[in-house]
Amino acid sequence: MKKDNYIEPSNGVLTSKMDIGTNEFKEFQAILLNKSRERSITQKSEIELLSLKFEMEDYFESEEQEVKLPGEFLKQYLKTLKIPQKRFANYINLKPSNLSKLIKGERPINYELAHIFGNLFDNDPLLWIEIQAKNELKKISQTRKNDFHYSLNDLINK
Amino acid sequence: MIYILDTLNGKLVKAEILVAERKDAPSKRDGWNFNWIKLIQEENSKVYFLKTIESPKSVEGALQLKIENGMLIMELLEIAPHNIGQENKKYDHVAGCLIAFACRESIKIDGVYMGFLTFVSKTNLIEWYTGKYGAVLALGRRMYIDYNSGLKLIKEYLERKLI
Numbered sequence: 001m002k003k004d005n006y007i008e009p010s011n012g013v014l015t016s017k018m019d020i021g022t023n024e025f026k027e028f029q030a031i032l033l034n035k036s037r038e039r040s041i042t043q044k045s046e047i048e049l050l051s052l053k054f055e056m057e058d059y060f061e062s063e064e065q066e067v068k069l070p071g072e073f074l075k076q077y078l079k080t081l082k083i084p085q086k087r088f089a090n091y092i093n094l095k096p097s098n099l100s101k102l103i104k105g106e107r108p109i110n111y112e113l114a115h116i117f118g119n120l121f122d123n124d125p126l127l128w129i130e131i132q133a134k135n136e137l138k139k140i141s142q143t144r145k146n147d148f149h150y151s152l153n154d155l156i157n158k
Numbered sequence: 159m160i161y162i163l164d165t166l167n168g169k170l171v172k173a174e175i176l177v178a179e180r181k182d183a184p185s186k187r188d189g190w191n192f193n194w195i196k197l198i199q200e201e202n203s204k205v206y207f208l209k210t211i212e213s214p215k216s217v218e219g220a221l222q223l224k225i226e227n228g229m230l231i232m233e234l235l236e237i238a239p240h241n242i243g244q245e246n247k248k249y250d251h252v253a254g255c256l257i258a259f260a261c262r263e264s265i266k267i268d269g270v271y272m273g274f275l276t277f278v279s280k281t282n283l284i285e286w287y288t289g290k291y292g293a294v295l296a297l298g299r300r301m302y303i304d305y306n307s308g309l310k311l312i313k314e315y316l317e318r319k320l321i
Contacts, residue, residue: 006288008244008286009242009280009283010242011191011242012189012190012236012239012242013234013236013280014237014253015233015279015280016280017278018233018276018300028297032296035304037270043305047272047273051265051266051272054262054266
């Protein structure tokens with residue numbers, strides 16, 4: 001960022017409301033549309049990949065109830081990059097049938113695969129494992145909640 | 159985890175940006191300019207508050223985002239009265255963190271406007287947005303922060319690591 005002699009705000013309000021629907025607003029959108037079209041295919045792809053990374057991070061941090069499998073994120077990555085699943089499976093030395101199971105959540109992502117995905121998609125390998133672990137814990141706590149009636153008090157006093 | 163700067167001792171303080179809840183909304187009585195309780199209830203918008211971990215009852219900055227025709231708009235950005243001014247503010251980086259957060263949200267939207275954060279600047283803040291946050295003046299006071307500048311802000315304000 002260039003360093004200018006700008007003046008720091010003297011009021012807490014830092015924006016004005018956008019004049020949605022006016023001709024000038026439409027003109028503003030047209031300017032951005034042109035800027036967007038000027039982007040290279042590489043940059044568009046870079047933005048889409050980063051978007052997926054943020055989506056994964058946000059899913060892990062969120063408390064939303066809907067479960068999203070790490071395999072679904074993988075599927076989105078391959079779709080964004082337009083890489084056929086079979087080609088991807090061959091590239092990472094995985095049987096296509098096993099990749100399919102992994103995407104459906106029928107086969108877990110191991111540490112090695114997490115490293116491969118992290119390396120390929122420029123995200124933290126731990127994130128793949130963490131999302132998987134989060135989903136598993138949620139599943140167990142929902143389906144077997146009556147099994148977990150342990151207490152430290154009981155343990156000490158028995 | 160994000161960090162804002164305690165200007166009194168120069169130390170970074172842990173903070174977070176959360177979806178706004180009515181119970182936490184700051185009021186005009188406390189010197190804020192907008193009725194954030196009302197803004198939280200507005201349809202087609204999302205409101206976020208920046209709070210420190212150690213004082214979660216105090217809102218340090220507030221942000222309202224809207225999507226219009228697939229374009230993300232930073233509709234309102236307000237920082238707490240005690241965080242205004244060059245010399246007497248309690249915390250610095252509050253606006254930076256909220257703007258960077260909005261840039262991150264702009265990358266998450268689908269469509270042609272992905273990675274553009276748009277807003278209308280106050281007249282006297284155009285140079286501040288340009289110089290400090292890499293924003294571009296497009297039309298009138300309408301500005302945008304593009305993907306490259308947004309990414310720099312995300313790294314600077316949201317991915318800061320304590321050494």
